[in-house]
Amino acid sequence: MWLDALLLADSTLRLATPLILCAMAGLVSERAGVIDIGLEGKLLASAFAAAAAASLTGSAWAGLTAALAASASMAALHGFACITHRGEQIISGVAINILASGLTVVLGIALFRQGGQTPLLGPEERFSPILLPGSESLREIPGFGPFWAELASGHSLPVYLALASVPLVWWLLWHTTFGLRLRAVGEMPNAVDSAGVSVVWLRYRGVLIAGLLCGLAGAFLSTAHGAGFVREMSAGKGYIALAAMIFGKWRPWPVLGACLLFGFLEAAGARLQGTELPVIGEVPIEFVLVLPYVATVILLAGFFGKAVPPRALGVPYRKER
Amino acid sequence: MTSPAIRLRGITKRFGPVVANDAVDLEVAPGTIHGIIGENGAGKSTLVSILYGFYEADSGTMEIAGTPAQIRDSADAIGHGIGMVHQHFMLVPNATVLENVMLGAEGGFLLSEGRAATRTILAELARDYGLEVDPDAVVGSLPVGLQQRVEILKALRRGAEVLILDEPTGVLTPAETDRFFEILRSLRDRGVTVLLITHKLREIMEVTDAVSVMRQGRMVAHRKTSETSREELAELMVGRKVVLSVERLAAEAGETALAAQGLAWRDAQGVARLTDVSLEIRAGEILGLAGVSGNGQSELLDLLSGITPLQTGEIRLGERQITPRAPCGPAGMRDLGLAHVPEDRHLRGLLLGFEARESAVLGYHDGPATGTGRWLSPRTMARHCAQLMQRFDVRPDNPRLRTAGFSGGNQQKLVLAREIEQAPKVLLIGQPTRGVDIGGIEFIHRRIMEMKAAGTAVLLVSVELDEIMGLADRIAVMNAGRIVGTVDRTEADIQTIGLMMAGVTGTETAAAGADA
């Protein structure tokens, strides 16, 4: 029973990893006042870039670098459209998502001729599980041993980075000067402007940080969780992350909670498939999988607590009144 | 002699065809409280926005403390020791006082360093100037008086030697205002130069050392406060404008067509915008509603036209009684014979991206002007619009032209034509000649007069005192959400009304007159 729970928690953590990174990305961007529905596209593009670069160079690190670069350049494009040209942020996000869908397959086929997939990555080309000290020797200790060995140990680097990203984002936004300005620019850009700080540059930085976090998530998908890129491998995770970000009301710790909850639903759904539950009988996994979306809709409608987005979210900044 | 804290020479700023500042000169002596007074739209806010780097002047020079200054953005202004408290606060509502004060001057990468330092500074400022405020309070939860204090603290924290205050007392209660003036005095006593922008004569007289008067984008006078009087300033502010003569048409005032009783209204933040407003307009009468804009006229028009639902009080339109429980929306009001020329024709009165014929039916789109049955007939609409254009001399008389393509005057004629053609029993008109050229003004004034002669009850809201004096039979003056008094045209003079507009009540006016 304890082991079952640990295994479930373990897969929850793995499934939540890309959600956490993307949701933190969305949080940083939207706290700066720029809507980011392009999380999905950046995730997909960087997953491809990571696998492609890892496969071509034989190094997982080269893959990670490529992922960060790919995602950051898409973020820069978003910034160019929305911040510099004051374009519609949602339309730009949709464009990025579709662009990523097309570009990954086109480039994938051109580079590898495997129908849009990258070749299967070898151990050197992936981030392998990290065994924490004592995961074997402590295994026999009842309770803690299995916890340490099964849940805490044995994840790849991006998983730990994802967990670290939450306190990091929290610290950056609430404990640094940059964070104070970033949050202010998403609420009252004219307050920032009148304080003599550049609104444009702050927003660009917010958007670029979001790009880097998505890049890490993409690298996780194709070079840690999976062993290569397959078409549409982001599979809506960017959107679930968006939902988690809203569900956590744009605050790092609650967002982490939402990501873990949504990851748990997916993990539990997979395990429940085909099994009969007492009273309700067999639950189609699809109903479990749509729960994050349903929950987000209900939350947004203000039926339990109100999710208040940053005040200036989606509004391009114009100096002239 | 020390050089002035601020010296402006020939500052000119145009917004398209509008000259907001026309070769403005200004000199402010250091360590004084200097007032700039003028009506709304006189160019005061533009001038200080240039000083603070929000706008760049088209021409002119600036000197700060004797050295020539180029101020391109707010960072430059802050660098020159200029701080500003904006009319609409530039505060992050969900951040704390401390965070707001720190913003832009945090002092280090980590907030913790700056926090401690800012706390100390805040404590000092509180002691020196009596600017107490809880540093850990969330700004949005503070009353406006304290929010303003935060704005001042922000400026002082950055070492402002010149503090600009743009209409600072508009949001304050009388008691808060008194407290605020004490703070200004203590700032001055410690060497800070204060530039106070206001339209309120009382404040100028009470707190400033010197005053500059602006009118229509120009600087018209500089005075030492001790050597001037309210009356002189009122006259300088309002000026002796070219009075456009409208031939007054006689009309027998008939039955009461529109009456409001005890209207009160609070905005979403719970701030009272209207308090106990009652008025009555009879058929064949023009009631002018004078006042500096932002004193509740817009809110009153919204209530009377049905755009905002009533909260307290009641309205009687003809036979119909409208109360908070028996509401009536804009469409219902129109059916009852009320027409409304809105104050902001761009935002509300017209559909700028649509053709003129479409703007010409806005609000009456369910009536015969658009077609029959459920259908919309472009031809009927064009014919209707062409008629309006002909009767109201709208040029170019092309119903298919985009509404935004017409000049301000012609747009306004189109709105007026649309509303007047309905032969309403009651006509509400907000700012009928804002942005309209001289020829257009005359035409519009004549039409309003003709409406009255035809027996319509007209409520005329305008910030142009001349306009109200020229057209209205009775004049009600609004200040701070109340009707301060109502005067008959025959007994009204521009100075008395100007003083009432500036918040001096009828009795005070009498007292001021006795002093003089």
Added chain:
Amino acid sequence: MSRLPPWADLGLLPAINLALAFAVAATVVALIGEDPLEALSVMIQGAFVYEGAIGYTLYYTTNFIFTGLAVAVAFQAKLFNIGGEGQAYLGGLGALVVCLALDPWLPGLLVIPVAVAGAALFGAAWAAVPGWLQAHRGSHIVITTIMFNFIAAGTMVALLAGPLMRPGQSSPESREVAEGARLPFVHDLAGAVGIEMGRSPLNLSFLIALAACVLVWVLIWRTRWGFRLRTIGESEPAAVYAGIGVPGMVVAAMALSGAIAGLMATNEVMGAQGKMVLNFTSGYGFTGIAVALMGRAHPLGVVLAALLFGALYQGGAELDFEFQTITREMVLLIQGLIILFSGALALMFVPWLSRLIGRA
């Protein structure tokens, strides 16, 4: 902001934006090591020249007219309905339920109109809910419609793998709709009157799509209701001033938009496929955004843009056969670029163009 004369605004600017999208796509093709011009010629041949090609092109066009028109209608009310995908999916459910329930009992001619109405109704309902949530609860319509896409997808998988699954089958798809209750193929109709035509999935829903365009045009520009809808899109304060009930119109505009998206199902479920298969909407709903942006939210523009995308899709399929390295996903790339250049960056060239025209 500077304004352009109509010919530049409606002709030159979209042309520049489109050209830019194609130029970037061509660069990608060249980088891959293929000849962009050759790829273009393959696409044009694939879309218009080969036997049955035009039929296929128009078949795709049909889908894009529906989804593009749906987005366009919402745009007129300044609402961004990003949920065409889910609404089309639910529209399929509406059509399918009617067909499955009635086709054993009633003649096809009676089933078809009810099924078409079912598609529209289900699509409308699926869009009206986000509309209502925005109008009355303040939820952002974009986020809600995105969420509704996923909820629709999940629900339909559950239904197709469950109660709707064809008996005795293990793949998630419905049984086929009775022959008589299906929209006839155009090549069959042509054959019946003696005209030889290449086989293609093009069916009578194409006419429904064109009729929808005309109806929408009439509704939006020739009825009082349409005036109200356009007015809330142009200026909400003006609409309130004019006494138009904004919340009601928001719900109604979304319902209309959803109904049109739902009608896309007639092309697939009642036409080309004759049954419902998993993910039959396959991204057409998102393409609708590009179509509406390209077509400037006007029915005529939507038809032209849908034709462009129909040709791109059909021609793109041809890329698969002719090249080893370029596939139909090239079209997805072009689509993304078009949304970028004619949507998010639409105004990038306006200052430059207006200066150019002003000087000339």
